[in-house]
Amino acid sequence: MPVPVSIPIHHLSLSRYRFIAMALPPPLLTWPFLTVPNGAGQLSYPSLEDSVRQRIEVILRxxxxxxxxxxxxxxxxxxxxxxxxxxxxxxxxxxxxxxxLSRWENRIVLDRVEVNEVPAQPSHLRVEIWYRIKRTGTARQLGLTLQLEA
Known part of the structure; x- marks a missing residue:
């Protein structure tokens, strides 16, 4: 098994650097969305549940x-x-x-997706998504309304 060697980036040619970057595995953690400064001016990050919900919204949009x-x-x-x-x-x-969601959000287990008509509004659909966060087992639900034809 080869021993990893630390080489300063400025010693690598560009083509060799690209080769090394492509050989790295994908990151296990993703950057949380919407970092917001708190009252003390420090960045606060969303909880795992909020990060997953935000990611689902980004995927769908x-x-x-x-x-x-x-x-x-x-x-x-x-x-x-x-x-x-x-x-x-x-x-x-x-x-x-x-x-x-099955392809792009690997932090969840997708339990159920329902797409139903909104009775009083025939051009609207109500989408309900039930999922569990793999790391904690926490069950969550996300709902959204789509307006189809105007």
């Missing part, structure tokens, strides 16, 4: 191609905004959410 270096990232729910509120559309939204 991001269109594939928006993030650099990850052209497939996102759930692209905006794609459904001008479509009819039909059983086919609701099924496609359900499948899109399930696929995107």
């Amino acid at each position: 991001t269109r594939p191609g928006e993030q650099l270096m990850r052209p497939d990232f996102g759930g692209s729910l905006e794609e459904f905004l001008n479509q009819a509120n039909s059983l086919t559309t609701r099924r496609r939204i359900h499948d899109r959410i399930t696929d995107a």
Whole structure:
């Protein structure tokens, strides 16, 4: 087994540096979203539950191609905004959410996704997502409303 060697970056050629960077495994931790200074001016970070919820929202709102270096990232729910509120559309939204969260948020176990009509508003859908955080086993629910055709 090779012994890791620390080499200052300025001693590496650019092509060798790229090779080393590509060989590194993906990080185990991701940067939490929305760091906000507290009253003392120190940065405070969201809790694990808030970080996961924020990440889910980012995944669902991001269109594939928006993030650099990850052209497939996102759930692209905006794609459904001008479509009819039909059983086919609701099924496609359900499948899109399930696929995107299973692929891009590995800190959760997705328990259930429901996409239902809003009775008083025929152009609206209510999406409910039930998930558990793997590290803590904490069950959470996230709900959002989509307005389809205007």
